Amino acid sequence: MLTGAFATIGGYWKPLVGIALALFGAATAVLGVGLAIAFSTVAANWDDLTGPGEPDTAQLVPLGIAFGVLMVIGTIAYLLASAVVQAAVPVVLQEAVLGRPIGFGAVWSRAWSRVWAMIGTVLLLGLAVAVPFLAVMATMVATAIYAITLGDSDTAGPLFLLALFGWLALTPVAVWLWVKFSLAPTIVVFEGQRPVAALRRSAQLVRGSWWRVLGIGLLAFGLASVVGYMIQMPFQALGMMPGSMDTDLAGEPSGGEILALLGGFMVLAMISGLVSQLFSSIFPPLVTGLLYVDLRMRNENLAPVLAEAAAQTLPEQYGPPPAAPV
Template sequence: MPPPPPRPGVIPLAPLGLGDILGGAFTTIGRYWKPLFGIALAVYGAATVAFGAALAIAYALVDDHLRAVSDASRETPPMWDDIRPLLLAFVAVWLIGVITMLLATAMVYASCPAILQDAVLGRPATFGVVWRRAAARVPAVIGTVFLTGLIFLVPLALFVTAFVSLTVTLIASDGGGYILPPLAFLGALATAPLGVWLWVKFSLAPAAAVFEGQGAVAAMRRSAQLVRGDWWRIFGITVLAAMTAAVTSYVMQIPLSVLEVIPGLLGTDDLRSGATVSQVLVSLGGTLAVGVAGQLITQIAVAAFPQLVTSLLYVDRRIRTENLAAALAEAAAVPRPGV
């Protein structure tokens, strides 16, 4: 029997199976949960605070226009001078939410391979070291996420076109326009497989951007090179990791949803008993706080675990195609098998 491969960290330094990849992701979460969840909580918390501040500022600026629109009726429809500020405020708040969430997600995506650089070798990782290492690669990771997201722009646009045109046609009920929704749906179904194929082909790009210090385009080329010849395996493991994260998120939401209902029930009882408005607002604030905390926790689980699996797939592909195991064993100061 040949000696087992060395295992200085969360995975054996050999070609990885499904159990090694999933087990390595769970082990990484168990051993390095402080820097991993600390960074995720910091960035998603900051994104939530920024979005809430933008929403509060927008509400303060358009409060009068919002009241005018809400008080309008059929006899006195709202004026465009009141609707335009509301639309501008909505677009501004939406853009701030998208940008902050993109930055937070990119930071989480960069922190997973940054932690694995130490986890694979069995070395400790601190919050500050991982933060500096991941923050330096955030622009490249944002580029890979943005370019990969453009892949689904065509099928998504066709699907939205089909849905909107079908809704308008049904509301109009004039018997015309029925040809556009089926064509758009067929176009979305025809382009979706190509989008999935390209998504898997470039799925290792964030890991390549962090591990190798590549730029966005170079990291995507590197991902395509590593995925070549192993597309179906990477697709299956990636989908399994996403499903595992979704189930975990759902299970975590159950107790949080119960906690979220309790403050609302207390607020209803206070309202029925004639409590002041401030007491009811405090109760609703508790419900909102529990809901935001639950969303943060589930967002961390959904973002971190699949990215850890993807980063381990990157390591596995380099072990299989580039003999990375020998270099890792040397870096970890672990004797090679048989030596």
């Protein structure tokens, strides 16, 4: 599976990296514009915020609104970009399995047509995994409120421990659900299914191969995390260099210098995150897509269908076969 994923990246890196770079680059640009606006708000009120005494609430409200809007805009931009990329990877894999080339425009068109179904599937998958934890968290919050309002620590302590043990006990359930429904994003593209039908189809395919899907999935995500961390390390080191090279340690830095250093560090962090995101958003979905194809080959005899479809593409790529000698 890992070899097939790397081979697909090597053979189809232009549409894969191109669409991921375009989308995450656009999301990063949107976040950068919002960050610049937020920093301009901070710079305009820097003297008031760092002056003697505590700043007034009226001075902090614009700052909170600026960063709150920035957070919402960034979340929406990255959610939409991730959904399109997650839909584009199976589109490319469909053609890679058959040995057919595919261009950027075709990938974009087919991925965008499935983006809303992909968003719905990812949200349902996240809810299925998070609902048990949310229930336990609600119990812990209710316990904390009960302890604070009534001051009954003798009862609140055991209830809190019970909620904590419930959290730990539900972790295997969340992992089981995640593996069971992990093929749903690929099914949304490969089979054109709706979110609920894709979850059911994933559960059907994973049945009997749960441990295998878990092992390969963890390996793919672990490898993507390691590679992403290795990519980010040089950028983080560069971000620390301006502070470590500052020789004027006696004087207190001005607000402009602090903003410049902080801004430079955040720009490097966004660039490193973008580069890391390119690999981590492509590699695990490729492995999941290959798992989907493998399970269908094993359980539904998909190999002859793929071989026939691949054979039909040969005349299109290389022309008709030569005529038999007379």
